[in-house]
Amino acid sequence: EPEVxxxxxxxxxxxxxxxxxxxxxxxxxxxxxxxxxxLGQKVEFLVSFYNNEISEKSEIFDDQxxxxxxxxxxxxxxxxxxxxxxxxxxxxxTDQGALTSPKTDTxxxxxxxxxxxx
Amino acid sequence: RKEVEQDPGPFNVPEGATVAFNCTYSNSAxxxxxWYRQDCRKEPKLLMSVYSSxxxxxxxxxxxxxxxxxxxxxxxxxxxxxxxTYLCVVTPVDKLSFGAGTTVTVRA
Numbered sequence: 001e002p003e004v005x006x007x008x009x010x011x012x013x014x015x016x017x018x019x020x021x022x023x024x025x026x027x028x029x030x031x032x033x034x035x036x037x038x039l040g041q042k043v044e045f046l047v048s049f050y051n052n053e054i055s056e057k058s059e060i061f062d063d064q065x066x067x068x069x070x071x072x073x074x075x076x077x078x079x080x081x082x083x084x085x086x087x088x089x090x091x092x093x094t095d096q097g098a099l100t101s102p103k104t105d106t107x108x109x110x111x112x113x114x115x116x117x118x
Numbered sequence: 119r120k121e122v123e124q125d126p127g128p129f130n131v132p133e134g135a136t137v138a139f140n141c142t143y144s145n146s147a148x149x150x151x152x153w154y155r156q157d158c159r160k161e162p163k164l165l166m167s168v169y170s171s172x173x174x175x176x177x178x179x180x181x182x183x184x185x186x187x188x189x190x191x192x193x194x195x196x197x198x199x200x201x202x203t204y205l206c207v208v209t210p211v212d213k214l215s216f217g218a219g220t221t222v223t224v225r226a
Contacts, residue, residue: 033213043162043205043216056213091161093214106152107214109161 002026004110006092012116016081021113023075023092031095032075033107034067036060036088043091049075082117089114119144124206124217131196131224138192139220141206148215151182153191154205156219162205165191196224 005024013019025032034046047057049067066078079086093107124141131137143151151168166173168180168189179192189206201224206217 035214042218043156043214045213045215048213058213089159106164106167109163112161114159 004092004094004108006090006110006113008113009111010114010116012118013082015084015117019079019082019115021077021079021090021092021115023077023110024073025075025092025094026108029094029096029108032067032069033093033095034077035091035093035109037091037112038085038088046077046090079115082115084117087115087117121145121210121215122206122208122217124220126218126220128221128223131222133196133198133224133226135196135224136192136194137196137222138190139204139222140188140190141217141220142186142188143206143208143215144187145208145210145215146184146187148208148210150209151189152207152214153178153180153189154207154216156203156205158203162207162216165204193222196222198224198226200224 007022011019032049035043036046037043045058047061047067048055064080069075089112091112092110096106122143125139129137153165154162155165156162166175166180168182170182172181177194181190193200203219203221205219207214
């Protein structure tokens with residue numbers, strides 16, 4: 001069964017450093033998302049991405065965050081200058097929607113990257 | 119008011135028992151509704167979609183009440199493997215809005 005993959009599984013960084021989290025979506029999926037979950041809290045939406053542009057973002061997704069699909073396969077989340085409060089699990093998700101069918105709202109999640117900011 | 123509210127539990131039930139819990143949502147424009155399951159420190163996994171007519175998947179039954187804006191999940195004949203956090207999810211726009219989850223622990 002196709003699945004979303006994410007690397008690295010765990011990233012430790014110093015406050016103020018830049019990090020890039022990577023996701024490989026399910027092939028032929030065209031809708032991509034990033035979510036985060038701070039330990040003990042709920043899953044929170046960060047950003048959605050379609051047709052090489054952001055379609056929606058939350059208030060969490062400020063200027064420190066950016067997303068791109070640099071090579072047509074990877075989907076990345078960059079945090080420019082990490083803060084202690086960025087420590088969380090970051091999940092990538094993709095939607096079944098494809099060129100020939102509409103977005104289904106059924107999202108498949110990757111295993112996540114645990115980001116620890118020291 | 120929170121977008122999605124759930125009873126956090128925990129629900130501690132013996133094997134074979136039935137357990138049910140609800141969630142309420144605030145945005146009446148929400149289009150799609152789901153129950154996801156999350157095991158400790160793992161990714162959310164889709165358990166089932168929820169339809170207005172109600173739907174069943176094996177031991178799991180989900181109901182949606184649009185008028186009262188609540189969703190329910192019932193688990194029959196609980197198994198040890200059902201122990202998890204169950205996340206109520208709605209889609210008001212182009213994203214998933216998650217509840218904080220209801221923790222279920224099934225004991226032998």
